[in-house]
Amino acid sequence: MTAASRRRPSHTVLVAHPSAELYGSDRVMLESVSGLVDDGWRVVVAVPTDGPLIAELRRRGASVELCPSPVLRKSVLTPRGFVRFVRTALVSTVQGSSLLRRERPALVYVNTITVPLWPVLARLRGIPVLTHVHEGEASASAVMRRILALPLFLSRRIVVNSRFSTGVLTSSFRSLGERSEIVYNAVPGPGTRTDPRPRLDGPLRVTYIGRLSPRKGVDVAIGAVAQLRDRGVEADLHVVGSVFPGYEWYEKELTETVGRAGLNDSVRFHGFQPSVWDIVGSGDVVVVPSRVDEPFGNTAVEALLAARPVIASATSGLLEATAGYRTAVTVRPDDATALADALQGTIDGWDATAQAVTADADEAERRHSVSTYRRRIADIVRSAARR
Structure with missing residues (x-):
């Protein structure tokens, strides 16, 4: 009997993600979701807005919840942006807490450090947190890097997408770098490769x-x-x-x-x-x-x-x-x-x-094998969720 078949179907992973688009970290998150679904988890993904990502998540077997979430962007540094951030945080606290009470996930998988409220809400309910770091803002000030990194101390496990990003974490807090595990991004290729032109005729x-x-x-x-x-x-x-x-x-x-x-x-x-x-x-x-x-x-x-x-x-x-x-x-x-x-x-x-x-x-x-990435993420989540 496999670990997936022994796990009760009610065991859920809640994935908190900052957008509903289909760019870099969005597509990597899709492979994380597929790895978890393949491993037998029920996956619920919380996104703040509608977008093309939602249909793809459902196609891969995940449930989707629209839940407002304050996202750390440069606009937060403006007076209007800060007010909007605080207002969204208040609404998100109520709706996010309600979602966690209803789903009772075994783990909250926070995808990127730009949604800092989710680790707080999860830990307040005693739910373990895994954060997947896709950022590496070495050009940011030391103070800003430390502020961005602080919510990571609430995570049981930290997955980082490169040695460079790990180095940025270490430069902020050495202990975070030591607790991080590098998993290179899964990057799916085309279904069929098109050969390059044998000669560059024309532009x-x-x-x-x-x-x-x-x-x-x-x-x-x-x-x-x-x-x-x-x-x-x-x-x-x-x-x-x-x-x-x-x-x-x-x-x-x-x-x-x-x-x-x-x-x-x-x-x-x-x-x-x-x-x-x-x-x-x-x-x-x-x-x-x-x-x-x-x-x-x-x-x-x-x-x-x-x-x-x-x-x-x-x-x-x-x-x-x-x-x-x-x-x-x-x-x-x-x-x-x-x-x-x-x-x-x-x-x-x-x-x-x-x-x-x-x-x-x-x-x-x-x-950047997709199958290898999915297995590694599933193994890490299983380990982090084990109490």
Whole structure:
């Protein structure tokens, strides 16, 4: 008899998540949920808003509860944002406590450190907490890093997605780093790989996937394409992703930049896409031009899984995610010229790159195996929930 079959069906894990979208940490959480469902747990996921994540959670066998939750974002530092944060916290305390009373979970799985109220509510009811850390804000002040890390002391177990993120925790509180366990993100690849073009006839096809925000450096990618054009090198940029609410000004700024540079025929905005594989497969190279620290580099790994070379900023978790791959190149952050040089280098070395991408894709599949990730998460949760 397996551990899953011995466990009473009423045993529940409640997963607290800060959004209902389908970006990096959202997709990793889906694999955590699948691992728990496969292990026999009843999984309830609490999200603050409606969104595309909900249908995918239900498809994987989880129940979903809409429950407001205060989320730590930069807007909290403004007077209006702080008032909104406090108001949401009061409502969340009532509804979150009610949800915990009703579900009586064996464990609360807090996905990211941006929802600090859930560990408090769980521990007040004597429920063990596991926190999965997806953040690594090394550029934040020491005081801010310590404030963000404080709720982790309420966690029985801490899972961290990279050595870099562990280092950030250790720099705040050494004991937290010592209690953390690294589990690299599960990153599913495409159902079928599309071979790269044997020859780069026509413009170089560049792809950006991710949030549209200043920290992600989308404008740097646009600047690099503009520089290539000035050098007489043809390149098209396909931008896949949307903005956080409140950052609409940045999207407008990007479109205005494209217009002023005369790149309307070379830069296309696709908005959010539930699946990116067709766009990645029709492209030649993926760029990850982040300006600031990234705890890991899911997009870089996705490019490699799709058998596409990747050019990423030489910073934080991106260095960790791209290490050891022949077709991964890193460049100075916030430097459009360095990115343009690397893109031109991709063209010049295309024959060797096209031959090496298959081996890199195979290695990425091994490192970020979905099945291995699911088993590890299930084992950790089972251990943390055992009283």
